[in-house]
Amino acid sequence: MLDAKIPEGPIAEKWDNHKFSVKLVTPANKRKFDVIVVGTGLAGASAAASLAELGYNVKAFTFHDSPRRAHSIAAQGGINAAKNYRNDGDSVYRLFYDTVKGGDYRSREANVYRLAQVSVDIIDQCAAQGVPFAREYGGLLANRSFGGAQVSRTFYARGQTGQQLLLGAYQALAAQIKAGKVTLYNRSDMLDVVVKDGRACGIITRDMLTGEVRSHSAHAVVLATGGYGNVYYLSTNAMACNVTAAWRAHRKGALFANPCYSQIHPTCIPAGDEFQSKLTLMSESLRNDGRIWVPRLHDDTRSAADIPEAERYYFLEEKYPSFGNLVPRDVASRNAKTVVDEGRGVGPLKNGVYLDFAAAIARDGAEAVRERYGNLFDMYERITGEDPYTLPMRIYPAIHYTMGGLWVDYNLMTTVPGLYCLGEANFSDHGANRLGASALMQGLADGYFVLPCTIGDYLAPRLGDAPVPTTDPVFAEALTEVDRRTRGWTEVKGTRSVEHYHRELGKIVWEYCGMARNKTGLTKALSEIPALREEFRKNVKVLGSPDGVNQQLEKVNRVDDFMEFAELKVRDALHRTESCGGHFREESQTPEGEALRNDENFAYVAAWEWQGPDADPVLHKEHLSFENVRLTQRSYK
Amino acid sequence: MSTQDLSSTPETRMLNLKLRIWRQDGPHAEGSFLDVDADQIPTDASFLEMLDIVNERLIEDDVEPVTFPHDCREGICGTCGVMINGQAHGPEKATATCQLHMRKFNDGDQIVVEPWRAAAFPVLKDLMVDRRAFDRIIEAGGYITAPTGTPQDANETAVPKEVADTAMDAAACIGCGACVAACPNSAAQLFTAAKLAHLNVLPQGQPERWKRTEAMVETMEDYFGSCTNHGECHQACPKEISLDFIAFMNRDYIKSKSKNRSLASQ
Structure with a gap:
């Protein structure tokens, strides 16, 4: 049932083969397609800018005041690339191998190889944009070795690499906004994905200044909305980071993969x-x-x-x-x-x-x-x-990063046709654990190089189709539901703040589904979370009006989605009785206390399907086959 | 032990503060100060965590909490920023509001908290302002045109370390707007100069240098006041962006007027 659409051929040729075999939209026809991009971090901004450069009409959405505020900006250390500028034996194959091994053999080989391949192009792209990477005295690029790597392949801009890479992508986006190829919607909170006849056709947003709920339609929708680390309440994520966009897509049919993986x-x-x-x-x-x-x-x-x-x-x-x-x-x-x-x-x-x-x-x-x-x-x-x-x-x-996310195929498309997912929001490249300096690499690989190529394969056959008009009943229905849900919070008139419930949820998730997990604790969490959610929905206190700036109202929707997501996360952690990477089950460890995998039973991606609020989700498995990397017990002795 | 199993640290002291916080419903509404006693504020709290505590107490009393801009709380996203006793980002040098900690205040202090005050930054609500004029300056030319996929190998162009370091010094700007808020003229020279210098000193930035300079400076002037060299912007800047970049921008702007003309006549 889950077809990852991995191209044929030897691993080193898959991406080239794929680029040749995907359907193309000719340059003159690209302007006939509208694409929505939600999120303006590294993945979203780079995708929006690159799609616009190709000629597509892009609508970019961010809940920030400016695209430059996205949390990619806080990444400090660096970005990996298999340039081998240091002559220390690095190669595309070694970066690929290190990433699969570092992910504890729970990622898809073909995706990771492609990531390593395009890593070198990312550095070229960013240097050309004027990203002020650290330099040697001779003027060439400097590198350092970074957490877990035995070669120096990390490029950096002081301790502000994420900031500089994001500003590069934001500036490319700004140029396209000026050129009229991107329409930017700032302070717009995406609260639902709209699906018609099984295909994604738009989104519903709330204007965070006026409270107005609006419909937006396009031929394809791209989510680049970051990870779910704030389900723990305390994390290194920015305060506004949330799972809402991904979760709303999940409720509309996109499978959610490996939610138990968090770093x-x-x-x-x-x-x-x-x-x-x-x-x-x-x-x-x-x-x-x-x-x-x-x-x-x-x-x-x-x-x-x-x-x-x-x-x-x-x-x-x-x-x-x-x-x-x-x-x-x-x-x-x-x-x-x-x-x-x-x-x-x-x-x-x-x-x-x-x-x-x-x-x-x-x-x-x-x-x-x-x-x-x-x-x-x-x-x-x-x-x-x-x-x-x-x-x-x-x-x-x-808690710092989340490897799980919406399930995507090799084209970065979710299980909802026309709905794509990039960057930290998808599950694809890091397996059960991400190596240092690889998040920036993946966000930019997806946005600059992968999506702009693969999206044509979906759009080309739709040449001549108009986007679903926002007057269509599917939009009206989604819009009414978003409006009802949002306004409803101010009617609850409970006694405890949104912050209180978020904090309580975080305590449960950290205690039972944090650095180490076991069956007893996870089972306990599975009964505590729904109880907390029920109390939250009956007793949360949101003051102020829904028709204007209301930071509590913005947050209550997000916490509500975290409440549902947390249950899925715990369920996933409970079902995966092996330890792997960031998922450590106390029942499964080596005599030295290291994570002990169970490849026979768990070498798969766990992708969950939403069945409605009152039913258990259904598990789908994408089996992972390793043709190039031999599975070993990780040992760093 | 979990990181969320917490109690007060022995070194933490508690402060009782008197806050005057600006409240305003929207850009056209009349604003006023709200006086709040903020008792028992731990010295380990950041300034924004102090506002969190105040807001939690307001919610308890059924008073709508104060809207304030914030996000990363690591001093890098540039979302936050308020006037604290008349100083943009408060009393600590080179520190954004989110990184300012209450240990810098004394028990009994009165603290006046206001939004950035500048015509180009209208108040949206309470302490939150609209800074989109900054985005307009970037869109005018604050980029290097390098469409995805076209570049050569990154090491084809050597960039002297001193040049790369200077570019990075300028590029460290977080776009918070404190420079504008601190300026008696509400000028945006420091923000504009930082972005402009970052790109103009680099070899990659040369082809568009003069066009960029003219467009950015003139867009800036459409929104903001004029610079009269007070230097308040640098004092308030959480990243200590140097005033030298403003001199660099002024020099490039004058040159751009002749360079752009001569290019046009070629």
């Missing part, structure tokens, strides 16, 4: 207090020079400086001598959790581990360290009030 980032600033609204990530490039340790003694109350070298437990260096502090994110995170659970945590709440730069400062000098990480050190000091040049940083893992 915990090992280097975040530990939470300080209950009013904390979000967690702040420190780029994991810090692990290149920082050494991670905790006191050997349990419940050690001495300050870091008073603990002699022999009484420091460099747990990653000791357990993984060849990778040391650079083990993949999931391994680093779980080990931090282990030592904290053992009572070795540091800081006032004993909820962190040290990331210590004393050795790097002694070796290279404070100035060299400042050159590399200055802005990150400044940020840490602003938040904690502590100076990392003299005191070790305190870090702890936090």
Whole structure:
């Protein structure tokens, strides 16, 4: 039933073969097609700009005031590409291999190979746009090695790579807006996908300034709306990040794949207090020079400086001598959790581990360290009030990225024809765990290079068809439902804030479906979430009018969708009794405590089909076959 | 231990503050100050988390919470920004509102919180303003035309490290609008100059340099006031964008007038 439409041929030729075999829309005919792109982060902005350059009429939507605010902007560390500029043995094949292995063999080989292939074009594209990548003195591009990689293939722009790549895509988009090929709808919240005769034909949005609900139609709809990390309440995501667009598409027939996969980032600033609204990530490039340790003694109350070298437990260096502090994110995170659970945590709440730069400062000098990480050190000091040049940083893992998302085929189309999904919002390339510096790569690969080619295959046969008019009953029906749902929240007149319920949901999901999961906890979550959802719907308090700016009203729709999504996430985690990547089932581990996969029974993508609010979702499986990469137990010893 | 299993840290102190917060229903509505006692605010809270706490309490009392712009809370998206006691982004240097922490305030302080005040940034509601004029400046020419798929290998063009570093210094602008809010003339020279210099110093930016300069500067002048070199913009800038870029822009603008003409006559 699930056909991934993987092209024929050897892995290295699949993408080229596919580009030759897809149907094309001729240049003069592209202007006859309208495409809606929702989201203006790396994937959305790059797709909207590239489609417009090709000649399509693009309508781009963002709930921000400007496309440049999308959360891609906060990515710090870098972007991978198989350029092999460092002559250290990198290649497309090695990037492909590393990504499949890093994803713990739960991704689709053909997609990952294509990602590695186009990675080199991304760097060329971005450099031409004027992205100020770091340079060597000779003027050529600089690289660094990044979490989990044994080659230096990461390109970067200080600690603000995401910002610079997004500004590049935003500027390309701005040029197309000026040229009249893109119409931008800012402060527009997408609240439903409209489907007619099984095909996506438009969306419903709410104008966040006036509250007006509107219909928009097109020949195809592209969702590039980011991940679902905020289901945990506390995460490194921006406050407005949400699952609504993907979830609404799911309710309209798009299968949701691997929702249990979420990535915990090992280097975040530990939470300080209950009013904390979000967690702040420190780029994991810090692990290149920082050494991670905790006191050997349990419940050690001495300050870091008073603990002699022999009484420091460099747990990653000791357990993984060849990778040391650079083990993949999931391994680093779980080990931090282990030592904290053992009572070795540091800081006032004993909820962190040290990331210590004393050795790097002694070796290279404070100035060299400042050159590399200055802005990150400044940020840490602003938040904690502590100076990392003299005191070790305190870090702890936090939810950072979500590998699951809407199921897409090789063309990035969901199971709803005409509905595409790009970037973090889809499930496709990272398997059960994403390698560092690969999110920016995937967002831009999807938007600049994959979708602009594959969308023609769907559109070409529709030449001459007019978009479904917004006067069609399917639009009227969807619009009425969105309006009813949105206005309904102000009628509940309950007693607790939206924030309260989001926080409560986050506690359940983090406790039972966070860094480590087990059957008992997941089963418990599966009964607690619906109960909380029911209470939320009866007792939430949303003040103010629906006909104007109302930030509570914007949020209540999102939290409502998280409430439904959380249940699916837990259900997926419960069904996958193996451990893999970011999904660690305590029942399935090696004697050393590493994630133990079960390839015989779980080498598949779990794609869930919505059956209505009162019925259990149906599981569909896309079996993963590995023809090029041999499945091994990951070992970073 | 989970990161969400939390209690107060021993170092946290509590502040009792007197807030005066600007409230305004829409661009054409009359605004006024709301006086609120914000008691028991932890010093570890960020300024926006302080507003979160205040809003939670307002909701409890059935008062509509204060609308304020915010998103990443890491000082990079540029969504947030309010006037705090008359200073854009408040008292801490090189710090956006979301990264300002309450440990910079004292018990008993009165804090006046207002939106950016500039004709080009109309108030949408309470502390939220419309900054789309910035997007118009970028659309006018703040880009390098490089359609997807056309470029050569990235290392074909060497960019001296000093040039790349200068471009990055300028490109660090987050587009928050504090420069405009801090300027007595509501001028947008620092924002415009940062984007313009980022592209104009790079080899890739040369073909469109003079056209870009003329278009961006003149679009800026359609919306914003004129620069009289006060330097308040730099003082308020959370990314410490240098005033030198304004001098660079002025120089390029003068040149653009002759360059663009000579190009046209070729």
